[in-house]
Amino acid sequence: MLGLITTAGRRESTRIEEVPEPTGQGVLLRTIEVGVCGTDREIAEGIFGVAPAGANDLIIGHEFLGRVERDGFGFSAGDLVTATVRRSCGRCFACGEGSPDACDSGDYVERGITALDGFARELLIEDPAQLIRVPASLGRLGVLAEPASVSARAIRHALAVGGRQPWIPTRTLVLGAGAIGMLATYMLRLAGHEVWAVSRSAPESLKGRLVAASGAHYVSSAQVPIAELRDQLGGFDLVIESVGDAQIMLAVLGLLRRNGVGCLLGLDARPQQLTLPGHVVGIDAVLENRVLFGSVNAHLDDWRTAVVRLDEIRQRWPEALEAMVGLRVPPERFSEAFEYGGVKATLCFSD
Numbered sequence: 001m002l003g004l005i006t007t008a009g010r011r012e013s014t015r016i017e018e019v020p021e022p023t024g025q026g027v028l029l030r031t032i033e034v035g036v037c038g039t040d041r042e043i044a045e046g047i048f049g050v051a052p053a054g055a056n057d058l059i060i061g062h063e064f065l066g067r068v069e070r071d072g073f074g075f076s077a078g079d080l081v082t083a084t085v086r087r088s089c090g091r092c093f094a095c096g097e098g099s100p101d102a103c104d105s106g107d108y109v110e111r112g113i114t115a116l117d118g119f120a121r122e123l124l125i126e127d128p129a130q131l132i133r134v135p136a137s138l139g140r141l142g143v144l145a146e147p148a149s150v151s152a153r154a155i156r157h158a159l160a161v162g163g164r165q166p167w168i169p170t171r172t173l174v175l176g177a178g179a180i181g182m183l184a185t186y187m188l189r190l191a192g193h194e195v196w197a198v199s200r201s202a203p204e205s206l207k208g209r210l211v212a213a214s215g216a217h218y219v220s221s222a223q224v225p226i227a228e229l230r231d232q233l234g235g236f237d238l239v240i241e242s243v244g245d246a247q248i249m250l251a252v253l254g255l256l257r258r259n260g261v262g263c264l265l266g267l268d269a270r271p272q273q274l275t276l277p278g279h280v281v282g283i284d285a286v287l288e289n290r291v292l293f294g295s296v297n298a299h300l301d302d303w304r305t306a307v308v309r310l311d312e313i314r315q316r317w318p319e320a321l322e323a324m325v326g327l328r329v330p331p332e333r334f335s336e337a338f339e340y341g342g343v344k345a346t347l348c349f350s351d
C-alpha cells in the first residue's frame with residue numbers, strides 16, 4: 001500500500017512510496033482524506049518532524065478522516081472516525097490525567113509529526129481510545145475535525161481564563177483566516193458572540209466572503225494594519241490569534257480591552273526582537289486584568305466538541321462549511337495541496 005513519507009530533517013524528501021501493511025492490536029481503518037496544513041509544509045521543508053525511534057522516515061499526515069474496516073472494539077464496519085494527534089508521554093501527571101495536550105515532560109509523540117507515523121497512507125491500525133466518531137451527516141467534512149479541535153481547545157481555555165472573575169465576553173477578534181481561524185470564527189458565531197476576523201486577503205476573496213457568511217465582520221489587514229485595529233474598532237474581550245507572526249502575537253496584548261483574554265495559536269520560529277509600547281505591559285495589562293496565553297493541540301473532550309460544532313456549522317451554514325475544503329487532490333499531487341492558499345486542502349485516499 002502507498003503512504004506519503006518524508007525523511008525527517010531533509011528538505012524535498014517528501015514522496016509517495018510503498019509502506020508496510022499495518023500490524024498490531026487496534027481498529028483497522030481505511031483512510032478517506034487527510035488534511036494538510038503549515039505543519040506538513042514545514043515537515044516537508046525539513047525544519048520540523050521527527051521519525052519514529054530507529055527510523056529515518058516519517059509517514060506524515062495528522063488531520064485524519066477514515067472509515068472502520070471491520071466490526072470490533074465497539075465500532076462497526078463503515079463507521080466514520082477521526083483520531084487524536086498527540087499521545088501520552090507515559091510518565092507525567094497531565095498525561096496520566098488524560099491530557100497529553102498539557103504534557104509536562106515534552107516527551108509526547110504526535111501522529112505524523114513527532115516520532116509516530118501519521119495517517120497519510122491507505123490503511124492503519126489505531127488504538128480505539130484515540131478515535132472520535134464522526135456523524136454520517138458530517139461526511140467528508142469530518143476531515144476538518146483536527147483544526148476544529150485546536151479552535152475548540154483555544155476557546156474553552158480562553159473562556160475558562162476569562163471566567164476566573166465576573167466576565168461577559170461580547171466583542172471577539174480572530175486573527176488569521178486559515179482553517180483554525182475560520183473555524184474559531186464560526187464557533188464564536190455559533191455561540192452568539194460578535195466577531196471581527198482579520199486576514200491579509202481582500203474582502204472579496206473567498207476567505208473574506210466565508211467570514212462574512214458567518215455574520216462576522218471581515219477586516220483586511222492590507223486596509224487596516226493590525227496594530228491600528230484597537231484605534232479603529234475598539235478593544236476586544238477575547239482575541240484568538242492564528243497568524244503565526246510573533247510581532248502580531250505580542251501585539252494581541254494591546255488589542256484587549258479591560259479583563260480581556262488573548263489566546264495565541266500561531267507559531268513563529270524566526271529569530272527577532274519584538275516591540276510593544278511600554279504602557280501596554282507596564283500599565284494596561286495590570287490595571288485592566290488582561291491575559292495573554294498560548295494553547296496547543298486538543299484534549300479528547302475538545303475533539304468531541306469539535307465534531308459536534310462542525311455538524312452544527314454544517315446545519316446552519318452548509319455551503320460555507322463545504323467551501324472551506326477548497327482543494328481535494330489524490331496523494332501523489334501532495335505538492336499542490338501544500339501550496340494551496342485557501343482555507344483547507346486535503347489528500348484523498350479513498351471514497
Ligand SMILES: [Zn+2]
Nearest residue numbers: 036037039063
Ligand atoms: Zn494541521
Ligand SMILES: [Zn+2]
Nearest residue numbers: 089092095103
Ligand atoms: Zn506527558
